[in-house]
Amino acid sequence: MSANLNASPTNSSDIGALEARLVNALNEAAMLQLISLGHRTGLLNALADGEPVTSRELADKSKLDERYVREWLGGLSVAGLLQHQPENMTYWLPKAFGALLTDGGEANLAVYSQYLPLLGTVEDDVVRCFRHGGGVPYDRYTRFHDVMAEDSGQTVLPSLFDAILPLAPGLIGRLERGVDVLDLGCGRGLALMKMAARFPSSRFRGCDLSGEAIDWATTRAAQLGLNNLCFEQRDLTDFDRSAATEAYDLVTTFDAIHDQASPLNLLRGIRKTLRADGVYLAQDIHASSHHHGDRDHPLGTLLYTISVMHCMTVSLSQGGEGLGTMWGRERAREYFDKAGFRHIEVHQLAHDVQNDYWVLRP
Numbered sequence: 001m002s003a004n005l006n007a008s009p010t011n012s013s014d015i016g017a018l019e020a021r022l023v024n025a026l027n028e029a030a031m032l033q034l035i036s037l038g039h040r041t042g043l044l045n046a047l048a049d050g051e052p053v054t055s056r057e058l059a060d061k062s063k064l065d066e067r068y069v070r071e072w073l074g075g076l077s078v079a080g081l082l083q084h085q086p087e088n089m090t091y092w093l094p095k096a097f098g099a100l101l102t103d104g105g106e107a108n109l110a111v112y113s114q115y116l117p118l119l120g121t122v123e124d125d126v127v128r129c130f131r132h133g134g135g136v137p138y139d140r141y142t143r144f145h146d147v148m149a150e151d152s153g154q155t156v157l158p159s160l161f162d163a164i165l166p167l168a169p170g171l172i173g174r175l176e177r178g179v180d181v182l183d184l185g186c187g188r189g190l191a192l193m194k195m196a197a198r199f200p201s202s203r204f205r206g207c208d209l210s211g212e213a214i215d216w217a218t219t220r221a222a223q224l225g226l227n228n229l230c231f232e233q234r235d236l237t238d239f240d241r242s243a244a245t246e247a248y249d250l251v252t253t254f255d256a257i258h259d260q261a262s263p264l265n266l267l268r269g270i271r272k273t274l275r276a277d278g279v280y281l282a283q284d285i286h287a288s289s290h291h292h293g294d295r296d297h298p299l300g301t302l303l304y305t306i307s308v309m310h311c312m313t314v315s316l317s318q319g320g321e322g323l324g325t326m327w328g329r330e331r332a333r334e335y336f337d338k339a340g341f342r343h344i345e346v347h348q349l350a351h352d353v354q355n356d357y358w359v360l361r362p
């Protein structure tokens with residue numbers, strides 16, 4: 001859509017362009033809802049082979065109700081995502097599209113389609129917050145940790161050893177020889193599991209507020225036989241006081257600073273718990289700290305929406321600062337500096353337009 005909506009809409013062609021854009025957005029958002037359903041029910045993966053199927057065949061293969069499957073096929077063929085042969089009522093997902101929407105490809109974009117339906121489950125709560133203030137607590141988002149783990153499973157895990165850890169020169173060698181590692185706001189802890197398996201001489205700990213995420217992680221780590229890894233349910237709001245002094249060589253946070261109740265307390269605690277030659281690696285959202293600075297951000301509107309519907313409000317629900325998803329580079333640098341980090345570098349990685357990768361040292 002070419003209309004520049006940052007300029008004042010002064011003529012009817014601007015209004016007409018907006019109208020067309022809004023209608024298009026309704027269709028595109030509806031397509032995302034169908035993609036989310038297709039991801040969660042396994043329908044998209046069942047179509048990954050690109051072979052034509054009838055609704056009955058697909059429903060039987062996926063063990064789903066045929067009437068729902070038929071309506072879903074109708075919607076996605078109208079959206080142009082599926083091909084449809086009306087003579088024999090078959091449908092198929094072109095293989096090139098399947099590479100973007102199923103588990104076989106490099107990154108499954110269907111994973112991200114789950115965010116808007118997930119956030120929609122708390123819309124009534126957020127409307128209440130607009131009227132009366134306060135926030136929506138983490139436990140209201142019933143599928144949050146499912147979706148988050150799938151998301152970071154695509155943005156963090158495949159690049160951990162080849163791109164993220166190498167940002168700190170020498171770090172991989174230290175992990176191989178054996179160091180103490182702490183991941184804060186670890187969620188389901190998949191990054192820690194991957195590191196613990198690769199670096200058996202190092203010791204790993206993950207902390208998160210969510211009992212559900214920590215139980216999941218503890219069970220999974222035991223199933224994998226990872227004896228050098230443990231998890232702890234812990235509120236990190238007063239980490240500046242509760243952190244053990246100079247206890248870790250590497251601290252990591254993946255997308256976990258901006259939605260904290262007190263990001264600065266957490267950062268001060270990280271500084272305190274790092275040994276003198278320690279490294280803090282932080283993945284956090286790539287943004288400017290100014291609304292006008294994010295006009296060209298490829299995911300700007302989405303990330304502000306996630307902020308209103310999740311990151312800002314979960315922090316406010318803990319009586320926190322409500323920093324918001326889009327706190328941005330300038331503010332992040334200011335916080336890292338206030339927390340006492342003297343060596344601050346920021347990187348962007350080719351695979352991840354959404355995040356910055358910070359390498360921080362005392």
Ligand SMILES: C[S@@+](CC[C@H](N)C(=O)[O-])C[C@H]1O[C@@H](n2cnc3c(N)ncnc32)[C@H](O)[C@@H]1O
Pocket residue numbers: 138148149152184185186187188189207208209210213234235236237253254255256259260261318
């Ligand atoms: C956006 S998620 C990231 C999870 C994980 N690092 C990942 O990349 O999959 C942020 C995490 O911070 C945790 N968190 C939020 N507030 C917290 C607090 N006060 N203390 C500890 N953890 C907190 C949440 O439970 C959530 O798992």
